[in-house]
Amino acid sequence: MTIHAGQLVMVDLPGPTLDDDTAQYLQDHHIRSVCLFGKNVENETQLRALCHELRRVMGPHALIAIDHEGGAILRTPFWPAPPSAMALGAADDPALTRDVHHALARQLRSVGINWNFAPVMDVNVQSENPVIGVRAFGADPALVTRHALAAVDGQTAEGVASCVKHFPGHGDTRQDSHLALPRVERSREELETTEFAPFRAAAQAGVPAFMTAHIVYPALDAQHPATLSRAILTGLLRAEWGYDGVIVTDSMGMRAIDDHYGRGEAAVLSLAAGADLVMALGRRDAQLATLQSVTAAIQDGTLPHDALRSSVTRLETLARTFPAHAAPDARHGSDPALFRTAWARGLTTVGPATPPAPGSAVTLVARREEARENVSEAGLPARALARTLASLYDLQTFEYDDAHTLDWDALRAEGRTVLLATAGRHRQAGLHGARPHLHLCLYNAYSVLDVDAPALVSYGTPPEALGAVTGWLRGETPATAHLPYDRHRPGETTAEKRPRPPST
Incomplete structure (x- = not known):
């Protein structure tokens, strides 16, 4: 050969x-x-x-x-x-x-x-x-x-x-x-x-x-x-x-x-x-x-x-x-419904998460843009997420970026439900001490560790996932899944306990 x-x-x-x-x-x-x-x-x-x-x-x-x-x-x-x-x-x-x-x-x-x-x-x-x-x-x-x-x-x-x-x-x-x-x-x-x-x-x-x-x-x-x-x-x-x-x-x-x-x-x-x-x-x-x-x-x-x-x-x-x-399959046509169901089955609540009442006054806090970082999901910019939620609430939107320091006391003092949406893990000043009423964790499931608030986790932002999220917000779709990691000990491995050598 x-x-x-x-x-x-x-x-x-x-x-x-x-x-x-x-x-x-x-x-x-x-x-x-x-x-x-x-x-x-x-x-x-x-x-x-x-x-x-x-x-x-x-x-x-x-x-x-x-x-x-x-x-x-x-x-x-x-x-x-x-x-x-x-x-x-x-x-x-x-x-x-x-x-x-x-x-x-x-x-x-x-x-x-x-x-x-x-x-x-x-x-x-x-x-x-x-x-x-x-x-x-x-x-x-x-x-x-x-x-x-x-x-x-x-x-x-x-x-x-x-x-x-x-x-x-x-x-x-x-x-x-x-x-x-x-x-x-x-x-x-x-x-x-x-x-x-x-x-x-x-x-x-x-x-x-x-x-x-x-x-x-x-x-x-x-x-x-x-x-x-x-x-x-x-x-x-x-x-x-x-x-x-x-x-x-x-x-x-x-x-x-x-x-x-x-x-x-x-x-x-x-x-x-x-x-x-x-x-x-x-x-x-x-x-x-x-x-x-x-x-x-x-x-x-x-x-x-x-x-x-x-x-x-x-x-x-x-x-x-x-x-x-190439082998097209007639079952291909039923796959969208399967994927919508699967995304909904993965919805996870952390803490006493409840959706705002329909039509209530809600302030959405979200990053102006969610940049894709290598293989990570880019997430939704604030304006796109606002369009998704506009039909559900009396909505106002606060867009932030890395230069912002958010005043959470002032946001909560307005008397509106404060809804924070995140995709990645952003520890810049804007989210330091974040205290929304509800955290929509739309991609990186570990971002619930950064925000002290009840949360809904969707693990992604494609239309099928957002459909599940809005279904939960309407009270139509239950969130029955569980975080597949221990949020009280999320990174406590033996490797983390010992000093790490310099990166090569």
């Missing part, structure tokens, strides 16, 4: 169509795997045509991947939005999670996408985690395990390969690996009971794929992040846990890798560590550097042929098991 570097490399595309130059590039380098992003997506018809062209160019072993987690992590605004993982964890009904992921996979299969980089299997034990948060099902390993495996079952049943991430766990970090190289300073025993538990169960269940984390775990490998660590990918995942599915890296363009290694060097290290597929995203020159380094390592024996043949076989098996054929 002749092995080409392109068989071991995943790339992204420059736009929404497969231009002749890119098609030739894929063929010349024997590339069989691509990851799609928002820049590649315009509408359903266009996306189906793009996937058809990709399969024609890359052949029957084409792997067409996307991040379609639900909640904030969606590239397809033309489809109804599935709930975030934490909304499903709050509802804690694995059957509902399975049904949602059946539908989520049907969306992808209808256009020919055969690989979904979901579900997130991280145990979010760090309340200040800047990148996982509501992308995780919760802070309890058992809860995360049952929901993540239900999600895998739902996607598998619909013919879409799932990929659990970010192994061996991104839930106990205060840094985002898109921007820095985090460390998790936990002992092996602590990792066994928390981060490892869901991933070990996934390995035993034979899930289709694992995605690696760009994080250093000194208890496992003091030198290399997991993506580049043979002790973690081969020693732990392959040898100890017996996993023989596909291992794909997270994007090698993230600064956790890009700031510390050359693209080519990192690609060779990851394949030598036991990864099957390197995600070489970004500029064409960075992709070519990866391909050239991997080619050289194949030719000089740095990467053993037996191991590479096993990787190619795993990838081809994945593509055969989950072919990239």
